Amino acid sequence: MDRQKTIGTMSDADLAQVLSQVRAGDNDAWGELYRQYAPAIFRFCRRLLPAREDAEDATTEIFMKVRQKLGTYDSSRPFTAWLYKVASNHCWDTLRRRRIRQDLETGDLDTLPLEHPDPSQLERLQAEHTSKEVRTGLARLPDRARMALVLRYYAEMSYDEIADTLGVRRAFVGVLLLRARHQLRDALSGSGNENFQKANAGGAR
Amino acid sequence: MNRSDGHFDEMTGLLYLEGQLDAGHASEVSAHLGSCAACSELLHALETEGVWLREALTVDDESIPASVVAAPERGAAHWGWIAAFGLGLGGAYTLWSGFVEPSLAQASSAGFTQGNLLTTLFFTGAFWKGWDAMRSLMEFMAMATLGTVAIWLLRKQLQRFTAIAFVAGALASALMIPQPVAAADMERGDPAYTLPAGQEVKTDLIVVANRAQIDGDVDGDLIVMSQYVTVNGHVKGDILGFGQEIRVNGPVDGNVRAWCQTITLNSAVAKNVMVWSQVVELDTKATVGGTATIGTQVAQLNGQIEGDVLGGGQVVGIDGTMGHDVTIRADRLNIGPTAEIKGQTKYVGGKAPEISSGAKLASPPIVSTVKRGPDYSQGAYYWHQVMFWGASFLLGLAILLVAPGFFFDIEQACKKMGPAVGFGALFLFATPIAAIIICATIVGLSVGIPLLLLYAISVYAAHIFIAAWLGEKLIGAGVGVGPAIARLALGLLILRGLGMLPYLGPVVGLLVAMWGMGALVLALHRKISPPSAVAA
Numbered sequence: 001m002d003r004q005k006t007i008g009t010m011s012d013a014d015l016a017q018v019l020s021q022v023r024a025g026d027n028d029a030w031g032e033l034y035r036q037y038a039p040a041i042f043r044f045c046r047r048l049l050p051a052r053e054d055a056e057d058a059t060t061e062i063f064m065k066v067r068q069k070l071g072t073y074d075s076s077r078p079f080t081a082w083l084y085k086v087a088s089n090h091c092w093d094t095l096r097r098r099r100i101r102q103d104l105e106t107g108d109l110d111t112l113p114l115e116h117p118d119p120s121q122l123e124r125l126q127a128e129h130t131s132k133e134v135r136t137g138l139a140r141l142p143d144r145a146r147m148a149l150v151l152r153y154y155a156e157m158s159y160d161e162i163a164d165t166l167g168v169r170r171a172f173v174g175v176l177l178l179r180a181r182h183q184l185r186d187a188l189s190g191s192g193n194e195n196f197q198k199a200n201a202g203g204a205r
Numbered sequence: 206m207n208r209s210d211g212h213f214d215e216m217t218g219l220l221y222l223e224g225q226l227d228a229g230h231a232s233e234v235s236a237h238l239g240s241c242a243a244c245s246e247l248l249h250a251l252e253t254e255g256v257w258l259r260e261a262l263t264v265d266d267e268s269i270p271a272s273v274v275a276a277p278e279r280g281a282a283h284w285g286w287i288a289a290f291g292l293g294l295g296g297a298y299t300l301w302s303g304f305v306e307p308s309l310a311q312a313s314s315a316g317f318t319q320g321n322l323l324t325t326l327f328f329t330g331a332f333w334k335g336w337d338a339m340r341s342l343m344e345f346m347a348m349a350t351l352g353t354v355a356i357w358l359l360r361k362q363l364q365r366f367t368a369i370a371f372v373a374g375a376l377a378s379a380l381m382i383p384q385p386v387a388a389a390d391m392e393r394g395d396p397a398y399t400l401p402a403g404q405e406v407k408t409d410l411i412v413v414a415n416r417a418q419i420d421g422d423v424d425g426d427l428i429v430m431s432q433y434v435t436v437n438g439h440v441k442g443d444i445l446g447f448g449q450e451i452r453v454n455g456p457v458d459g460n461v462r463a464w465c466q467t468i469t470l471n472s473a474v475a476k477n478v479m480v481w482s483q484v485v486e487l488d489t490k491a492t493v494g495g496t497a498t499i500g501t502q503v504a505q506l507n508g509q510i511e512g513d514v515l516g517g518g519q520v521v522g523i524d525g526t527m528g529h530d531v532t533i534r535a536d537r538l539n540i541g542p543t544a545e546i547k548g549q550t551k552y553v554g555g556k557a558p559e560i561s562s563g564a565k566l567a568s569p570p571i572v573s574t575v576k577r578g579p580d581y582s583q584g585a586y587y588w589h590q591v592m593f594w595g596a597s598f599l600l601g602l603a604i605l606l607v608a609p610g611f612f613f614d615i616e617q618a619c620k621k622m623g624p625a626v627g628f629g630a631l632f633l634f635a636t637p638i639a640a641i642i643i644c645a646t647i648v649g650l651s652v653g654i655p656l657l658l659l660y661a662i663s664v665y666a667a668h669i670f671i672a673a674w675l676g677e678k679l680i681g682a683g684v685g686v687g688p689a690i691a692r693l694a695l696g697l698l699i700l701r702g703l704g705m706l707p708y709l710g711p712v713v714g715l716l717v718a719m720w721g722m723g724a725l726v727l728a729l730h731r732k733i734s735p736p737s738a739v740a741a
Binding site for chain 2: 038039042043046047051052053056057059060097117119122123126130131134135138149150153154159174175177178181184
């Protein structure tokens with residue numbers, strides 16, 4: 001997976017130098033780091049949190065945390081992975097505080113359809129909806145389903161990272177992703193609106 | 206394959222695409238794909254869907270706000286924290302200047318020579334004698350500070366109910382420890398208990414009975430919980446009484462502390478008297494060597510009190526000898542013809558005091574008459590409202606910072622107004638009754654008293670959560686602590702304003718107390734009960 005397409009354009013060497021300067025207290029380096037990564041983190045938050053203002057606040061708070069925790073960053077790992085980890089934890093905490101989650105792993109497992117989806121229907125769905133519509137549909141998903149899709153297909157997180165962030169077993173991540181895809185298909189096609197709203201009302205609170 | 210029809214299912218297809226299958230399983234799927242058009246088609250559709258999702262999520266068709274583009278300055282504190290700090294300081298100041306300092310000054314003027322009001326109330330009496338070593342307010346404050354720091358350090362764990370239960374348990378245990386039960390003679394009357402004349406209990410005596418008669422002597426403290434209590438013997442320690450009617454006819458070498466409906470003192474009490482009772486009667490034969498602190502509906506003081514008198518109630522009558530200052534806050538004060546007050550008399554009340562011409566007063570009384578209910582024309586009234594707001598804000602801030610998750614959970618529970626008000630009404634009235642019933646046993650006392658304390662804190666804190674909810678309604682739900690503080694401040698301001706309305710204010714107060722308490726109960730319930738599965 002290539003995270004660079006959603007975040008920063010700095011080379012590894014430049015990034016390492018900027019990070020060491022930030023650690024040494026260089027304000028200009030901090031500004032450079034922020035300018036490189038803040039837009040992507042804002043977009044990430046924008047896809048997870050309900051309002052634009054929430055995403056703005058969250059971006060600021062995430063970078064404050066980043067600055068505080070930079071000493072704990074292990075430079076042998078990709079910086080973007082660590083950054084997304086901090087951001088996703090922050091957003092997930094925010095959502096948890098706002099909502100009382102009641103969905104259980106087993107409940108999700110039971111609801112997975114066994115039949116093959118109709119590939120032609122899937123293709124039609126993809127052709128008929130713009131990116132903006134997809135993101136609108138995404139915003140209507142339960143928190144955990146939305147988190148799973150964004151972590152995987154925007155932040156390009158591994159299954160282990162997603163499991164760690166969402167506090168689920170690794171084996172459950174695939175189930176979560178597939179179920180989220182189904183919910184998104186329902187949201188976009190409108191066919192499963194009733195069930196979907198039920199899941200939203202119960203699962204997302 | 207995972208399915209009986211020879212094809213693999215969608216889950217297997219997704220895991221295969223995402224490289225999550227083990228090598229054996231993956232090669233099995235690969236082999237199947239070579240011969241199965243349906244599965245190949247499915248896999249292709251899933252793969253395309255993945256690409257489609259990535260494109261939809263990564264496309265940049267929304268501008269980046271200016272606040273995100275500009276890097277935050279180094280060390281720049283969030284505005285919410287600055288506001289919180291300022292408001293917190295204001296709250297602390299108003300709390301101190303409005304409540305603590307005047308209380309201390311009043312206690313000092315009433316002659317509490319052993320220390321201050323807190324010390325006198327909590328650490329000197331028989332009930333708290335285990336805390337004798339910790340007499341000063343400074344020590345208490347130091348402990349409170351340490352406790353706050355500990356809670357702050359454990360704040361993440363505190364968000365888990367088990368930790369809350371642990372802390373609550375520790376608090377209950379801490380309250381249990383000081384009780385001097387171990388070295389006491391415990392008696393349970395069925396239904397009555399009598400200590401016969403001529404007998405002497407060498408240790409403390411604890412009595413729980415329907416009717417208690419103490420004709421013999423008690424060498425230590427007498428702790429009695431009974432409907433009718435009569436003490437004719439000599440008590441060499443303190444008397445701590447809970448009951449309907451308490452009558453003390455024998456000498457007491459220590460203090461008398463009582464919570465009851467009627468108390469009559471006919472004998473000599475060597476130290477202090479502190480009573481909360483509907484009716485208090487100090488007979489002409491009675492003498493009190495120390496001070497008297499009385500909260501009552503009707504009090505008649507005909508005996509002799511050497512120290513200062515601090516009293517509050519509806520009607521207070523004095524016809525005895527008061528050795529020092531007398532401070533009374535009541536609706537009416539009658540000073541009879543045989544009364545003698547050797548110190549300064551201060552009276553704050555609804556009606557002018559009636560002072561008999563035969564009464565001997567060392568100096569002219571200082572009298573302030575006050576109107577019942579709020580006086581909207583006085584600046585002090587509005588200043589008090591600011592102080593109340595400050596106190597509420599300070600507590601809300603403390604809860605928000607120590608347990609933000611729990612605070613937000615309660616705020617969310619406020620949205621369910623119907624169930625919250627229903628549960629709140631139930632718990633608001635049922636909890637004190639249950640606590641008093643629990644207190645009816647000596648063993649239950651250690652549970653009942655913390656329960657009452659928690660109840661009092663909950664009732665007071667209830668309006669804070671409603672204020673947070675109200676603030677969210679008005680200015681929206683921004684993320685983080687900063688906006689939450691702003692919501693809290695605004696909500697409290699509005700609730701305080703509503704509370705000031707004549708007639709409507711108390712109704713709003715009751716509704717808010719029920720609503721907030723119900724939300725607290727609902728949030729606690731959700732924390733305790735396991736989450737339920739959701740149907741898709």
